[in-house]
Amino acid sequence: MNFPPLPPRFDLTEVQNIVKALKNNKLWPYPVDDATGMVNLAVKGLRDFFGVPYVVPTSSGTASIHTALGGLKIAAGTEVVLPPITDAGTVTPIIFQNAIPVFADVDPVTSTVTAKTVEAVITDKTSAVIVVHLAGCPVDIQPIVDLCKARNIRLIEDAAQALAATYAGKYVGTFGDIGCFSLNDQKHITCGEGGFITVHDEETYFQAHNFSDKYYDRHNRGVRYHGVGLNYRLSELDGAMIISQLPKLCSVIERRRKAGDLLTTMLRDLRGVIPQVGPQDTEHSYFFFMFRFDPQVITKPREAIIQSLNGNGIKARGGYVEQMLYKTKVFREKSFFAGGVWPAELAAQKQYDYTRVNLPDAELANSTTVSFSFHHGLSETNVKEIFEHIRTSLV
Numbered sequence: 436m437n438f439p440p441l442p443p444r445f446d447l448t449e450v451q452n453i454v455k456a457l458k459n460n461k462l463w464p465y466p467v468d469d470a471t472g473m474v475n476l477a478v479k480g481l482r483d484f485f486g487v488p489y490v491v492p493t494s495s496g497t498a499s500i501h502t503a504l505g506g507l508k509i510a511a512g513t514e515v516v517l518p519p520i521t522d523a524g525t526v527t528p529i530i531f532q533n534a535i536p537v538f539a540d541v542d543p544v545t546s547t548v549t550a551k552t553v554e555a556v557i558t559d560k561t562s563a564v565i566v567v568h569l570a571g572c573p574v575d576i577q578p579i580v581d582l583c584k585a586r587n588i589r590l591i592e593d594a595a596q597a598l599a600a601t602y603a604g605k606y607v608g609t610f611g612d613i614g615c616f617s618l619n620d621q622k623h624i625t626c627g628e629g630g631f632i633t634v635h636d637e638e639t640y641f642q643a644h645n646f647s648d649k650y651y652d653r654h655n656r657g658v659r660y661h662g663v664g665l666n667y668r669l670s671e672l673d674g675a676m677i678i679s680q681l682p683k684l685c686s687v688i689e690r691r692r693k694a695g696d697l698l699t700t701m702l703r704d705l706r707g708v709i710p711q712v713g714p715q716d717t718e719h720s721y722f723f724f725m726f727r728f729d730p731q732v733i734t735k736p737r738e739a740i741i742q743s744l745n746g747n748g749i750k751a752r753g754g755y756v757e758q759m760l761y762k763t764k765v766f767r768e769k770s771f772f773a774g775g776v777w778p779a780e781l782a783a784q785k786q787y788d789y790t791r792v793n794l795p796d797a798e799l800a801n802s803t804t805v806s807f808s809f810h811h812g813l814s815e816t817n818v819k820e821i822f823e824h825i826r827t828s829l830v
């Protein structure tokens with residue numbers, strides 16, 4: 436098939452807002468109370484969209500995760516639980532914040548963590564859990580919220596792939612202590628490079644804001660250099676892009692969801708195919724499309740399935756990660772920093788050995804997953820064509 440290209444994402448709105456930003460003759464978002472600043476307008480728009488009291492803009496999704504850890508004062512040497520199937524941007528900030536990544540197994544249908552798989556790896560050193568709403572599929576978040584509350588553990592949602600996905604009628608990224616988002620070029624809407632976090636309480640907001648801007652104390656609370664922070668600021672040009680893109684989000688999601696839900700429904704009837712379906716009362720946002728197959732029923736090697744799809748114009752690949760994060764060279768060797776020292780391990784006064792991590796459901800899920808890129812320009816006819824190609828690729 437002729438896989439349709441991504442529809443044009445930008446129009447005169449972006450141009451006009453960027454021009455407005457340039458006419459303001461300053462390209463950073465300060466002072467924080469400048470009501471006409473583009474980043475401040477973007478923050479207001481995001482707060483209204485998510486219905487949260489605080490949003491901190493950041494320069495990437497990776498910066499969002501780092502700002503969340505800094506904002507929640509995750510202590511050096513403590514353990515942070517996360518899935519082994521995710522972007523490097525979820526795990527790298529844990530390393531840089533001198534905490535210990537601890538990998539939890541996943542539900543093989545959705546490739547996301549559950550309360551049960553998280554609980555299995557919680558120890559008395561656990562300070563936080565990061566869940567990842569992979570591909571836009573909502574994690575079964577409420578039981579994890581309850582678990583974290585009961586154990587006094589902070590909960591961070593990596594919702595970089597799940598903008599406007601919902602759980603029980605509420606946007607994912609609003610259930611945990613902090614929700615993390617990315618606005619890089621690949622995401623549902625974009626400002627080029629950027630991101631933001633959603634926050635519910637004032638103290639965490641101030642701490643996160645200071646952490647994301649060199650502890651500059653932009654709110655004049657008398658805390659300059661009371662801590663350290665990086666520079667994760669956004670510029671007014673990014674802000675202009677966000678205020679142009681945000682009003683387009685609902686239509687992008689609606690169209691993706693229509694196509695994605697249709698394909699999911701069709702795939703459900705194929706014997707041996709396991710589409711990525713979230714828990715009851717959730718809505719997917721289809722960042723990309725993934726499905727699994729049961730190797731007992733479908734015996735064709737995955738490589739051959741992928742080749743067949745590629746031959747038919749669908750740029751398919753295997754699971755989301757090439758290998759489990761704990762199996763990568765850097766984790767096996769714990770060679771995170773030059774010089775052979777891993778400060779987090781010294782702080783923890785405990786040795787960690789990633790070569791001994793064994794998460795069978797994550798391995799199974801990732802090795803029997805087929806994924807391909809997906810967007811809101813796919814028509815019903817396109818979806819039916821994709822379905823036919825998937826169906827014939829499996830035999």
Ligand SMILES: *Cc1c(COP(=O)(O)O)cnc(C)c1O
Nearest residue numbers: 495496497522524525595617619
């Ligand atoms: C994109 C992404 C990130 C990182 O975002 P960047 O803006 O590329 O830093 C983090 N986590 C997940 C799940 C992502 O998809």
